[in-house]
Amino acid sequence: xxxxxxxxxxxxxxxxxxxxxxxxxxxxxxxxxxxxxxxxxxxxxxxxxxxxxxxxxxxxxxxxxxxxxxxxxxxxxxxxxxxxxxxxxxxxxxxxxxxxxxxxxxxxxxxxxxxxxxxxxxxxxxxxxxxxxxxxxxxxxxxxxxxxxxxxxxxxxxxxxxxxxxxxxxxxxxxxxxxxxxxxxxxxxxxxxxxxxxxxxxxxxxxxxxxxxxxxxxxxxxxxxxxxxxxxxxxxxxxxxxxxxxxxxxxxxxxxxxxxxxxxxxxxxxxxxxxxxxxxxxxxxxxxxxxxxxxxxxxxxxxxxxxxxxxxxxxxxxxxxxxxxxxxxxxxxxxx
Amino acid sequence: xxxxxxxxxxxxxxxxxxxxxxxxxxxxxxxxxxxxxxxxxxxxxxxxxxxxxxxxxxxxxxxxxxxxxxxxxxxxxxxxxxxxxxxxxxxxxxxxxxxxxxxxxxxxxxxxxxxxxxxxxxxxxxxxxxxxxxxxxxxxxxxxxxxxxxxxxxxxxxxxxxxxxxxxxxxxxxxxxxxxxxxxxxxxxxxxxxxxxxxxxxxxxxxxxxxxxxxxxxxxxxxxxxxxxxxxxxxxxxxxxxxxxxxxxxxxxxxxxxxxxxxxxxxxxxxxxxxxxxxxxxxxxxxxxxxxxxxxxxxxxxxxxxxxxxxxxxxxxxxxxxxxxxxxxxxxxxxx
Numbered sequence: 264x265x266x267x268x269x270x271x272x273x274x275x276x277x278x279x280x281x282x283x284x285x286x287x288x289x290x291x292x293x294x295x296x297x298x299x300x301x302x303x304x305x306x307x308x309x310x311x312x313x314x315x316x317x318x319x320x321x322x323x324x325x326x327x328x329x330x331x332x333x334x335x336x337x338x339x340x341x342x343x344x345x346x347x348x349x350x351x352x353x354x355x356x357x358x359x360x361x362x363x364x365x366x367x368x369x370x371x372x373x374x375x376x377x378x379x380x381x382x383x384x385x386x387x388x389x390x391x392x393x394x395x396x397x398x399x400x401x402x403x404x405x406x407x408x409x410x411x412x413x414x415x416x417x418x419x420x421x422x423x424x425x426x427x428x429x430x431x432x433x434x435x436x437x438x439x440x441x442x443x444x445x446x447x448x449x450x451x452x453x454x455x456x457x458x459x460x461x462x463x464x465x466x467x468x469x470x471x472x473x474x475x476x477x478x479x480x481x482x483x484x485x486x487x488x489x490x491x492x493x494x495x496x497x498x499x500x501x502x503x504x505x506x507x508x509x510x511x512x513x514x515x516x517x518x519x520x521x522x523x524x525x526x527x528x529x530x531x532x533x534x535x536x537x538x539x540x541x542x543x544x545x546x547x548x549x550x551x552x553x554x555x556x557x558x559x560x561x562x563x564x565x566x567x568x569x570x571x572x573x574x575x576x577x578x579x580x581x582x583x584x585x586x587x588x589x590x591x592x593x594x595x596x597x598x599x
Numbered sequence: 600x601x602x603x604x605x606x607x608x609x610x611x612x613x614x615x616x617x618x619x620x621x622x623x624x625x626x627x628x629x630x631x632x633x634x635x636x637x638x639x640x641x642x643x644x645x646x647x648x649x650x651x652x653x654x655x656x657x658x659x660x661x662x663x664x665x666x667x668x669x670x671x672x673x674x675x676x677x678x679x680x681x682x683x684x685x686x687x688x689x690x691x692x693x694x695x696x697x698x699x700x701x702x703x704x705x706x707x708x709x710x711x712x713x714x715x716x717x718x719x720x721x722x723x724x725x726x727x728x729x730x731x732x733x734x735x736x737x738x739x740x741x742x743x744x745x746x747x748x749x750x751x752x753x754x755x756x757x758x759x760x761x762x763x764x765x766x767x768x769x770x771x772x773x774x775x776x777x778x779x780x781x782x783x784x785x786x787x788x789x790x791x792x793x794x795x796x797x798x799x800x801x802x803x804x805x806x807x808x809x810x811x812x813x814x815x816x817x818x819x820x821x822x823x824x825x826x827x828x829x830x831x832x833x834x835x836x837x838x839x840x841x842x843x844x845x846x847x848x849x850x851x852x853x854x855x856x857x858x859x860x861x862x863x864x865x866x867x868x869x870x871x872x873x874x875x876x877x878x879x880x881x882x883x884x885x886x887x888x889x890x891x892x893x894x895x896x897x898x899x900x901x902x903x904x905x906x907x908x909x910x911x912x913x914x915x916x917x918x919x920x921x922x923x924x925x926x927x928x929x930x931x932x933x934x935x
Contacts, residue, residue, distance in 0.1 A: 421877050421911045428881025468836070471857050471875055500804070502858045503839050521807050522838045539807055541757050545764025575757045 267396035269330050270458050273493035273515045273533055275565040281558065281594035282329035283587050284398070286463075286497075287573030288322040289334040293580055295321050305350050306342070309335050315383035319397075320390060325580065326587045330396040330459075331387055333452070335380060337402025337463065338410065340448040343374035344440075346411065354415060361414035361422075365433045373444045376451040388456030399457030401449050403464020403498065404441050404482040405475075411437070420469045427478050434478060442482040446489035453492045461495040462487060462514070468500020472508050480512045487513035495535055499572055503527055521571030525560045533565035540570040543578045543586070550582065554589055562597070603732035605666050606794050609829035609851045609869050611901040617894065617930035618665035619923050620734070622799075622833075623909030624658040625670040629916055631657050641686045642678070645671050651719035655733075656726060661916065662923045666732040666795075667723055669788070671716060673738025673799065674746065676784040679710035680776075682747065690751060697750035699762075701769045709780045712787040724792030735793030737785050739800020739834065740777050740818040741811075747773070756805045763814050770814060778818040782825035789828045797831040798823060798850070804836020808844050816848045823849035831871055835908055839863055857907030861896045869901035876906040879914045879922070886918065890925055898933070 265271075269282040290296045296318055299308060308314045318334040338348045338356045347359040362368060388397050405423075410416065412423040427434045449460045462483060467475060487494050496514025498505070503523060510517045510528050517528035521539035528534050542553045557568065568590045574583065601607075605618040626632050632654055635644060644650045654670040674684045674692045683695040698704060724733050741759075746752065748759040763770045785796045798819060803811060823830050832850025834841070839859060846853045846864050853864035857875035864870050878889045893904065904926045910919065 419877065419908075419911060421880060421913055424875070424877035425880035425913070428878065428885050468858070474875070500836060504860065505858065522804070522841065524840070539760070539810070541755065541760035542764065544757060544761035549764050572755075575755060577757060577761070 264393065267330070267394055267458055269396035269398075269567060270493055272565045272567055273459060273495070275515075275533055278565075279595065280598060281561070281566050281568050281590055282396075283568040283590040284328045284330040284332060285322070285326075285570055285574050285583060286332070288326070288328060288583070289319050289332055291574060292576050292578055293321055293325065295325070305336065306339075309339055310377065310379045312379050312382035312386055315380065316386035316390070319383065319387050322583075323391065323395060326584045327591075328587050329394075329591075330398050331391055332398040332461070333380070333384060333387075333400045333457065335400055337400075337407055337465070339380065340376065340401065340444055341407060341411070341441075343377065344371045344444060346371065351415075356410045356415065358411055358414045362408075362411045362437060363426075365430065365436060368433055368437045368440065371437075371440050373440060373447065376448045381451055381455040384452055384455040384457055396458040397456060398495070399449060399452035399460045401445050401452075401460060401462050401486065403462055403467055403479075404438050404445065404486065405470065405479045406464050406466045407441055407445075408434075408437055409466055409469075416466075420466065424474075427474070431478075438479070438482040442485045445486045449486060450489045450491070453490060457492065459493050459495060460490045461497060461518075464498040464509075466500070467498035467509070468502075468505065470505070472502070472504045475505060475508050480508060483509075483512045495567075497535065516567060518569070519571065525557060525566075526564060533567065534561060535567040535569050537569070537571040540572050540575045540578070543570075543582050544575065547582070547585070550586060551589060554586060555593070558590065558593060558597075600729065603666070603730055603794055605732035605734075605903055606829055608901045608903055609795060609831070611851075611869055614901075615931065616934060617897070617902050617904050617926055618732075619904040619926040620664040620666040620668060621658070621662075621906055621910050621919060622668070624662070624664060624919070625655050625668055627910055628912050628914055629657055629661065631661070641672065642675075645675055646713065646715045648715050648718035648722055651716065652722035652726070655719065655723050658919075659727065659731060662920045663927075664923050665730075665927075666734050667727055668734040668797070669716070669720060669723075669736045669793065671736055673743055673801070675716065676712065676737065676780055677743060677747070677777075679713065680707045680780060682707065692746045692751065694747055694750045697758075698744075698747045698773060701766065701772065704769055704772045704776065707773075707776050709776060709783065712784045717787055717791040720788055720791040720793055732794040733792060734831070735785060735788035735796045737781050737788075737796060737798050737822065739798055739803055739815075740774050740781065740822065741806065741815045742800050742802045743777055743781075744770075744773055745802055745805075752802075756802065760810075763810070767814075774815070774818040778821045781822045785822060786825045786827070789826060793828065795829050795831060796826045797833060797854075800834040800845075802836075803834035803845070804838075804841065806841070808838070808840045811841060811844050816844060819845075819848045831903075833871065852903060854905070855907065861893060861902070862900060869903065870897060871903040871905050873905070873907040876908050876911045876914070879906075879918050880911065883918070883921070886922060887925060890922060891929070894926065894929060894933075
């Protein structure tokens with residue numbers, strides 16, 4: 264049986280056209296998602312296999328994108344470890360008792376991956392057409408550790424960096440337990456039916472390349488190595504130098520946000536991205552121009568079309584459908 | 600009379616040692632500043648010449664840095680334009696009625712620069728030793744316009760970009776009136792005694808290089824061209840490509856944050872930066888190592904030592920004093 268289109272691109276095989284999906288395509292602004300959220304909290308949806316599968320499939324049904332991405336939060340695998348996390352609207356994850364000491368880290372325990380999430384993956388994989396990929400998903404260790412130390416999203420991650428510099432042993436113990444938990448989580452997702460895993464380190468751009476190498480890269484490498492499937496590695500706000508460090512750490516596909524050229528990753532990787540999500544708030548002519556520029560930049564590379572970051576809540580879902588069609592049609596034509 | 604050390608570096612003249620100052624050195628965590636703030640609001644301090652001068656001089660007195668930087672907010676020059684701005688602790692500037700339409704822009708009027716700020720500059724320049732520079736300061740047009748459109752600091756500047764894309768005429772009208780106001784503001788600062796002007800576009804890293812060129816660069820260029828003195832141009836979160844665009848737009852000195860190599864700006868400019876401000880929260884050995892690495896990277900360039908962004912509020916002022924001495928002593932030795 265032929266593997267899903269997106270998987271073949273991740274392996275850098277020749278393909279019939281460019282696959283397209285959107286980070287954060289599941290949830291957020293879709294009316295059919297909002298209807299479900301009126302009756303259930305975020306973690307209720309994520310923790311109920313049928314609801315999680317339904318929300319994961321909604322954007323595939325609506326836009327006909329080439330991949331479903333597991334509906335989950337980057338804090339999902341942390342929930343059972345002995346830390347209370349709440350998702351606060353307009354803020355993000357809020358941690359009741361942030362990690363501040365070695366004793367706090369020592370209280371964390373690894374747990375088996377949540378069965379409900381694995382069951383949801385099984386449902387999605389059965390319902391999804393075989394040519395479409397199911398992308399599993401895991402937060403990057405810096406971003407998750409940063410939320411655990413700050414207690415909430417931060418601009419400068421000052422507390423997190425202070426912990427790194429002042430108590431490197433505590434930091435490494437924290438990243439070690441997270442890497443263990445996340446490695447089990449991604450391996451279990453693949454065993455349950457995920458075709459690809461994306462490691463998404465949203466805030467890693469706050470680090471200098473040197474700090475990334477010292478404090479984060481070994482743990483990201485461990486998580487990626489636990490995946491017996493193609494991987495996508497993505498960090499937001501990277502400079503050229505940090506992006507090279509991210510690529511060295513691992514990933515069959517390297518994600519690129521809208522600030523860097525899409526061709527920045529090394530030639531031996533596929534690339535994913537990189538339309539500025541804010542462009543989707545503008546008129547269609549600008550969206551089309553910008554999307555065609557992305558396709559043009561990627562013409563000599565194995566490329567998964569995507570935004571350079573998650574879909575913004577204010578985005579019109581109709582625009583995502585139109586953009587999906589544009590990419591799918593234009594890249595077939597280009598190959599005829 | 601010899602110009603201040605920092606001015607000579609900005610002109611890329613040979614100098615006796617590397618000058619050092621810290622962005623956001625005035626205010627924030629200094630106890631002598633906090634004592635004043637217990638009795639006066641931020642804008643009261645900034646709007647009272649004697650208080651503003653005192654706070655501007657405090658870090659020079661305490662750390663013996665090579666420059667004073669005007670105590671002001673990037674929203675200061677906007678205050679008289681017909682917009683209510685409040686500085687909310689822990690949030691930043693909050694705008695009562697954000698700009699949403701052409702009519703909102705048309706209601707803005709340019710005003711003469713606030714006399715109190717110019718008087719404060721006069722006092723500081725008279726009290727400051729002649730070898731030390733007084734740095735005037737102006738917010739970058741993207742950052743200020745972004746605050747005016749969003750109503751408060753934002754992670755993605757989605758409303759701002761939506762306005763750019765949907766109503767480019769409104770955007771250009773807004774940037775035009777800001778550029779006019781800011782040009783007068785910086786010219787008046789120089790006339791009042793500022794030796795150097797720093798244009799600080801904190802959030803410009805949210806833009807792709809192309810959007811920067813189209814929507815921001817012409818206005819930044821106009822403001823910089825209005826300065827009859829050396830200029831420092833700095834944007835946070837820039838990629839290599841955006842940094843080159845920033846440098847093309849202007850600035851005798853180009854500031855570099857901690858994510859990019861300090862030598863990224865073109866050879867015909869001096870450089871400023873670029874220690875990660877969070878490193879100052881760590882142990883002294885790490886700070887010293889990182890600072891010496893910065894000096895080493897800059898050894899063939901005209902260099903103003905600084906952090907890669909503003910001093911973090913949690914920083915121990917004693918560390919800033921120690922770091923100032925380190926830079927001043929080591930760079931003299933290196934030249935002997």
